[in-house]
Amino acid sequence: MSLDTPGIARHRQAVAVLGATGSIGTSTLDVIARHPDRYRVHALTAHRSREALLAQCREHCPEVAVLDQEQDAVWLRSRLADEGLATDVRAGTAALVEVAEASDVDVVMAAIVGAAGLLPTLAAVRAGKRVLLANKEALVMSGALFMDTVTRYGATLLPIDSEHNAIYQCLPVEHRGGLSRHGVTQLLLTASGGPFRGWTPERLSTVTPDQACAHPNWSMGRKISVDSATLMNKGLELVEACWLFDARPDQVQVVVHPQSVIHSMAAYSDGSVIAQLGNPDMRTPIAYGLAWPERIEAGVEALDLFQVARLDFEAPDETAFPCLRLARQAMAAGGTAPAVLNAANEVAVGAFLCGRLGFIGIGELVARVCDALAVGRADDLESVLEADTLARRMATSLLGDD
Numbered sequence: 001m002s003l004d005t006p007g008i009a010r011h012r013q014a015v016a017v018l019g020a021t022g023s024i025g026t027s028t029l030d031v032i033a034r035h036p037d038r039y040r041v042h043a044l045t046a047h048r049s050r051e052a053l054l055a056q057c058r059e060h061c062p063e064v065a066v067l068d069q070e071q072d073a074v075w076l077r078s079r080l081a082d083e084g085l086a087t088d089v090r091a092g093t094a095a096l097v098e099v100a101e102a103s104d105v106d107v108v109m110a111a112i113v114g115a116a117g118l119l120p121t122l123a124a125v126r127a128g129k130r131v132l133l134a135n136k137e138a139l140v141m142s143g144a145l146f147m148d149t150v151t152r153y154g155a156t157l158l159p160i161d162s163e164h165n166a167i168y169q170c171l172p173v174e175h176r177g178g179l180s181r182h183g184v185t186q187l188l189l190t191a192s193g194g195p196f197r198g199w200t201p202e203r204l205s206t207v208t209p210d211q212a213c214a215h216p217n218w219s220m221g222r223k224i225s226v227d228s229a230t231l232m233n234k235g236l237e238l239v240e241a242c243w244l245f246d247a248r249p250d251q252v253q254v255v256v257h258p259q260s261v262i263h264s265m266a267a268y269s270d271g272s273v274i275a276q277l278g279n280p281d282m283r284t285p286i287a288y289g290l291a292w293p294e295r296i297e298a299g300v301e302a303l304d305l306f307q308v309a310r311l312d313f314e315a316p317d318e319t320a321f322p323c324l325r326l327a328r329q330a331m332a333a334g335g336t337a338p339a340v341l342n343a344a345n346e347v348a349v350g351a352f353l354c355g356r357l358g359f360i361g362i363g364e365l366v367a368r369v370c371d372a373l374a375v376g377r378a379d380d381l382e383s384v385l386e387a388d389t390l391a392r393r394m395a396t397s398l399l400g401d402d
Helices: 023-033 050-060 070-082 093-101 115-126 136-153 162-170 222-230 232-244 283-291 323-333 337-353 359-372 381-401
Strands: 013-018 039-045 064-067 088-091 107-110 130-133 156-159 184-191 252-256 262-268 273-277
Touching (some): 013 023, 013 115, 023 050, 023 107, 039 050, 039 093, 050 070, 064 070, 064 093, 070 088, 088 093, 093 115, 107 115, 107 283, 115 136, 115 337, 130 136, 130 283, 136 232, 136 337, 136 381, 156 162, 156 283, 162 184, 162 232, 162 283, 184 232, 222 359, 232 252, 232 323, 323 337, 323 359, 337 359, 337 381, 359 381
Parallel strands (some): 013 107, 039 064, 064 088, 130 156, 184 252
Antiparallel strands (some): 184 262
């Protein structure tokens, strides 16, 4: 019997949005607001965006709100109290973990950017939640550990990156145990090419942070926009795809597709290629993750193929954009190599955004750190975090030498 049958109440799923004030978080709240009969907001978290989080608390009335710093939590707590709002305001990593694993929560949107999202995302997995994974770094840093934890605790993991969400939709329901067992020969991971597609290394040497953050198709935060511009974002997605879909690095092909209409594809042994298409709007994969296996309205316009008119494809330029190659090499090396790659990249991108490093220098710094640090085992969280710390220290030290 359908839950929509008159007289039968639908259970409203409680959602915790980790990274609520970022682009994925705000898009998630937009989808949730369209379905008040299905979802309610239990918790919202943010790093330092206390004004934005205040506005979200006013609109969505979460039971819990979390900020990174205690002084920001004190400010938010005072403002909400003045307005008579009863949201419980907390601070720090421990509070993030608490809301991610809270018994009241059904769904966790893991949208914290960077390594900071690893601990709360793992906590949600250990609590057996439905985890909507938009934090690729969690898998990049601790892929084997993360996927083993998903299996051990019976969590439901749904990828939210548009590319991985597309591949998820293109694969058989059961695709674990190696792609070839299910007739899949290759995953085709599409990339827009970013704002500098076709640029030479010489021209790239003049790129500014504002230019790098001006993505032609997607509205994203500054860090992920820079990653898209260097193609590191696609490299991290390649690593993520290997873990999500039990694929080898050689089974994942990056295809530059400037229109961002085909979000990714799966190629099969019979010659078929299945693609997922749609307008470039993150509300589509978010709605898919929230409602799976059902489909719900996401506020996204239907794709007009006559307006699109053409679809173009080309190979990525790994000479001008070496970060993609570095990521593939890290995945092939295994162990702590992807965690080192990710940590070095976060330091490099931060240095670029504050004017301490040129655009070309991002890939150069990452390569130096990856070459310098030996690959270790990544069997436990402590080893992963240690590799992350060592890579950050080395990257910071190398920046000081410039």
